[in-house]
Amino acid sequence: MSAQVEAGAAVRAKVVARQGFLQVLRDAAEIAKKDLRVELRSKEILLTMGYFGFLVVLIFSFSFYSNDAPISAVASGILWVSVAFSGTLGLGRILEREKEGDCIRALLLSPVSRPAIYLGKTFGVLAFMVVVELVVVPAVDFFFNLRLTGEQAGLLALTLALGTIGYSVVGTLLAAMLLRARAKDVLLAIVLYPLMLPVLIVGVKATAALIAPDLPMEEFVAWVRLLAVFDIVFLVASLWIFEPLVMD
Amino acid sequence: MSAETLASVNEALFDRTRGLKTPPALMALSVTAAVLLAVAAWMVFFYAPLEKEMGFVQKIFYFHVPSAWIMLLSAPLMAFGSVAYLIKRQDKYDHLSDAGVELAILFGALVLITGPLWGRKAWGVYWVWDVRLTSTLVMVLTLVACKIVRGYAGPNAKQIAAGLALLAVLNATFVYFSVDLWKGTHPPKLIQTLEPQMKQTFWLSVLAFHLAWGAMLWARLRMGKLRSALDRLHMQATEAGLDD
């Protein structure tokens, strides 16, 4: 009996070795790197996401236009909605890629731990979102004539970064969950947007505070802190929820 | 098929039919809840006096507040069911989570219908982005999505639904804090300020709602149990080769 336990332990020892914190991060980086490399070859997701983001900003900007001038009060809302919409487009695709050729099975079969797979995909989504934001933010700035100062741009980057982390964390989990569902694109939108409401509410409010004429710093800090809390809470929850999602 | 497996299927069938009768306690609970709901409704309209400021609209309060409380009661229930299901993978926890989700949607919807009616009178508009209204809305929206996904998600539907229910609860909590920071228009706690007849009506209504909730939860859990028993039976039958 004890010999059996020992032999079993030998198998476990190797598996456990791939679950250390650093190992998880290394594996996650490996997976994210692979996603970026695939994307640099095809550029399909970034092109569609970025172009779509630009179009959304454009459509909104002539919807909110009066007396030959854009209504800049709605700029922060439009910024976040554009990011959220184009994000959904990319989320579905980046996870879908693992399904072509059934690669998700190969990933699940590899000794890599589940959290590493989840984090790897999240890093990839995050990178894509950043590229989209590099399109959307200048577009909003251009159409709504915001003329952001250096300080404002820095604070906006911070806010967007925190909001995007929250978005990617939850979005990746949902997209992975729905990978094998029918009509997954529609379902993804249905579940993602209600769950994203807090990030959108807080992000919009923080952005509105920071493009206001005299920056209400105290209010802004409170919003940003909330975003950070959201990120942490949902990252922990998502890591935990992703783990038991077994392919069957 | 062996005589032995046939006997076990038979026995299972026999056991199930006995389980099909509604337990008397559930029956009694349902009847009591129904009667109390009727009495509470009567008291709301004919016993409790008209409130000076809000007038007739104030009567919404007797339905709105108990619904909100019950929704809050359903949330930890489904959170617990979801966590337990994700860990243990036993169907009974899935039923608990699902029942919690459905009850939270039902009573959350009541909150969302009655809230704006009150708001129209109190603030002149139907919808304000108030803390509690917003967090209720977000939770109900997420839970409805959760029910939809459960229907279409395929083989992992139960795990997915459990995960989503858990996220929904976390999310509603988060919304509560975030909108609180933003602004708060919701009326403060009114219960202490009520006249005695109003108080009596209110507490009876609360009791009636809770009993109704208990009866629904029980019935829903029982339905889940029977359904998995049926599935098990089907599986046994398939195992025994009855599908051939």
Add this chain to the structure above:
Amino acid sequence: MAAGGFDRAEARNVSKIYGRVRALHRVSLDLTPGRVTGLLGPNGAGKTTLLWLFSTLTTPSSGTMHFGDLDPVRAREARGHIGLLSHASLTYGDLTALENVTFYARLYGVEDPEGESRRLLEEFGLREALDRPAKTFSRGMTQRLGLARALVGRPSLVLLDEPFTGLDRASTRTVIQRIHHLREQGAMVLMISHDMETTAELADEIAILVRGKLTHRHQGRLDGDALRARYAEVAEGAGQAAQEASA
């Protein structure tokens, strides 16, 4: 065998039910190191389902899967020592053959991932195609790429679902050589194939599944003709019986 691997894989009385369809019914099959088990059966007999169960990606509805001395509930921990060649390529079309295999080599913690991947791909005759995107590959090349991918982690248990599909004669020889080699190294091999000749050449043991049941098991080798006769007797006989029964 890879360090930390296992030397036993066994399905004990496993059934698998999808919804209300029975895919496998109380199947027991044990694999031992240094043996190739050929799994035969008509379409829809449950061969692939059994293969998935051995891959740990699917769990049985009842019965248990044993890998080494692992507790069956922790069977998933054996996954790193299992190599799988499935119908799907399990590779990324936009990556080159070398990038694909190297990616998995890194995930399996292989020392010198790129060198090992290059060596394997060259062994499977893909030297000229190392830097071509996998999506430009023919069926046979994809199959060989998939095989290199499956073997890069030096698995103790190798699962092959129709490994010879789309292969020309020369490639078939290479793959057969490789499977012989795996056997010599002491790997457990479970192979699904419709090809009687190659199965006869490789299999040390034959298992035939008919409609979810393991109806026949033969220990020891059979030549092509004997195998064909045996298969006709077991599988087609059962099919005939069923047809008569339903008529």
